[in-house]
Amino acid sequence: xxxxxxxxxxxxxxxEMKVEGVQGPQCADVTKIITELTGAPEREENTKEFYTxxxxxxxxxxxxx
Numbered sequence: 001x002x003x004x005x006x007x008x009x010x011x012x013x014x015x016e017m018k019v020e021g022v023q024g025p026q027c028a029d030v031t032k033i034i035t036e037l038t039g040a041p042e043r044e045e046n047t048k049e050f051y052t053x054x055x056x057x058x059x060x061x062x063x064x065x
Contacts, residue, residue, distance in 0.1 A: 004034065017041075023052045 002021040008014070015038065019030050027050050035041065 002030070004030070014042075018047075020049070023049055 002019070005018045005020070007016040007018075009016075017031070017034060017038070019027055019034075022030050027046075031044075
């Protein structure tokens with residue numbers, strides 16, 4: 001289940017956003033939407049989950065004749 005966590009530093013007002021449960025380029029799509037709502041980040045850092053590619057399982061069907 002995808003999850004977006006926000007942490008706001010009470011001293012500086014800086015907000016940190018962490019997206020979890022979304023792999024690969026889809027993560028960039030999620031952060032783009034959030035960035036449009038909250039403004040551009042001062043810095044951006046990808047997690048190892050970003051570089052994980054979904055596993056594709058081949059579908060094999062037997063042909064009955």
